[in-house]
Amino acid sequence: MKTTEILIAGFGGQGILFSGKFLAYKGLMEDTQVSWLPSYGPEMRGGTANCNVILSDSPVGSPIITAPDVLIAMNLPSLEKYVGAVLPGGQIYVDSSLIDAKVDREDVEVFYIPATQMAKDEGIGSLANMIIVGHLLENHPELSFSGVAEVVEKLVPPKKAALKELNMKALTLGKDYKSN
Amino acid sequence: MAERILMKGNEAIAEAAIRAGCRHYFGYPITPQTEIAAYMAKKMPKIGGVFLQAESEIASINMVYGAAAAGFRVMTSSSSPGISLKAEGLSYIAGSDVPALVVNVQRGGPGLGGIQPSQSDYFQATKGGGHGDYRMIVLAPASVQEMASLTIKGFDLADKYRMTSMILADGTIGQMMEPITFEDTEITTYDKPWALTGTECRRPHNVVNSLYLKPEELERKNFERYEKYAEIEKNEAMWEDYMMDDAEIVVVAFGIASRVAKNAVATARKEGIKAGLIRPITLWPFPNAAFEAAVSARAFISVELSMGQMIEDVRLATKCDKPVTLCNRAGGMIPSPDEVLTAIRTAWKGEAK
Incomplete structure (x- = not known):
């Protein structure tokens, strides 16, 4: 039984929920079992936001993640809060343009991506989240980059067609980035 | 499909x-x-x-x-x-x-x-x-x-x-x-x-x-x-049985609590504990028949996101002839699978009161 539990955490406004939704839709389109659980309430209006995504080849039990296989940390408080929870052998993706700290663990694989800076440099300021998602899909053994265009097509509403290209650009930047 | x-x-x-x-x-x-x-x-x-x-x-x-x-x-x-x-x-x-x-x-x-x-x-x-x-x-x-x-x-x-x-x-x-x-x-x-x-x-x-x-x-x-x-x-009573065939420790939970409990029951089974889950789908009518069918049960654990409300119906359904314990969080908190697992282990060792 293969189950991948992904915890995405950061500030409200960083697209935390959207990146989770992207991963959930990708799972859906690949016929895996998925669950997506957002934090809701005041944190949606600023403050910390997080999102639990579970991808599995069997029905998902609890949608609440207590020990993630993958942590995406988009700010320092999130990294500090969840770094200890990641399962040994798991992966941590760190937005290193917002987080100076290094992960002090030997038993996990850590990817440092200056995603916010990269997004700014490319003029796609709000898409740091998708750069990290691109990097995750390329580097996680259970996930794959292929098929992202279909997911973008599905998730970006026709009214915002211009965003499709920008999302693809962000995903590709993340895929091609050499973090280590 | x-x-x-x-x-x-x-x-x-x-x-x-x-x-x-x-x-x-x-x-x-x-x-x-x-x-x-x-x-x-x-x-x-x-x-x-x-x-x-x-x-x-x-x-x-x-x-x-x-x-x-x-x-x-x-x-x-x-x-x-x-x-x-x-x-x-x-x-x-x-x-x-x-x-x-x-x-x-x-x-x-x-x-x-x-x-x-x-x-x-x-x-x-x-x-x-x-x-x-x-x-x-x-x-x-x-x-x-x-x-x-x-x-x-x-x-x-x-x-x-x-x-x-x-x-x-x-x-x-x-x-x-x-x-x-x-x-x-x-x-x-x-x-x-x-x-x-x-x-x-x-x-x-x-x-x-x-x-x-x-x-x-x-x-x-x-x-x-x-x-x-x-x-x-x-x-009209409805419920779901999960691993109930030979279950001795029976977890009772509905809604989100049952999802957490299912994880805990699956882990307990891997440890050799004969655990099972009754998930009431109708809360009224309460599925009393599910409890009558749980003949191998020796203890029940009610897992709830409250101070223990359904537990009263569990006690009624089991006619208070087996120990029923509560595993709960309240106020917006959710029990973790580990908390439920701990309750299952305690009951398995016969320490449940």
Whole structure:
């Protein structure tokens, strides 16, 4: 039984929920079992936001993640809060343009991506989240980059067609980035 | 196979209601159920239905009462404090024997409480809430798919028995997204000869009313209603058994708690502990038969997002002849699989009291 539990955490406004939704839709389109659980309430209006995504080849039990296989940390408080929870052998993706700290663990694989800076440099300021998602899909053994265009097509509403290209650009930047 | 789509639990309720033929929604916004109203606001005008945001919860439940009396499939939704406000209307609807669907996506209480998930309205839903002798059929979905299927079932049972069906969900199931399919669900419709549809001078007037000043008459109404309730207790209880065949430690949980409990039961089995899960799907009628069938059980654990409410029904269902312990979090917190596992291990060692 293969189950991948992904915890995405950061500030409200960083697209935390959207990146989770992207991963959930990708799972859906690949016929895996998925669950997506957002934090809701005041944190949606600023403050910390997080999102639990579970991808599995069997029905998902609890949608609440207590020990993630993958942590995406988009700010320092999130990294500090969840770094200890990641399962040994798991992966941590760190937005290193917002987080100076290094992960002090030997038993996990850590990817440092200056995603916010990269997004700014490319003029796609709000898409740091998708750069990290691109990097995750390329580097996680259970996930794959292929098929992202279909997911973008599905998730970006026709009214915002211009965003499709920008999302693809962000995903590709993340895929091609050499973090280590 | 029908297409799988990703939906929030709250949206699944709204879509299922529309598919079940509901064209009248009255509500008032409150976290964490507002997506139901938002979905209805978007869809109802396009299909000739009514979406109405009332001035208050009390107004909206009375609009439900009125539309139900007129024979329409009608619903409202709210979260815990809002349901308390609707309690008067729920009692009137029960006293008038009209069908309605009411959704409670629970949050922590009492009072204004918080906005995080909870199951602490179990008593309110299953034991009353409003005044007088009455019951509601209470359905407890544990997945987004069930948010939809139990909504359809809820309308069906409400019409069949002329009473309120309540969907007792929680903030987690309401907010989470899971794949769901809307297969060609059988929608059952019922004749409503009692409804206020206009006599057109061809039949005597129908009266929908909950006022009976003659005690003999009111008593008769109550006895009749309880005969109906007995029928429901006999026929409509639903539950899910998980690893119950030889289970000695039986976890009892509904809604989101059952999802957490399932993880814990699976882990316990890997440790060689004979654990199982009874997941009540109807909270009223409570699935007593599930407990009668649990012949190998030596201890029960009620896992709840409350200070222990369902545990009373577990004790009644087991006639207090086995130990029943509580594993709970409250106020918007959710027990972790590890907390449930610890309770299972304790019971397995025979230390449960």
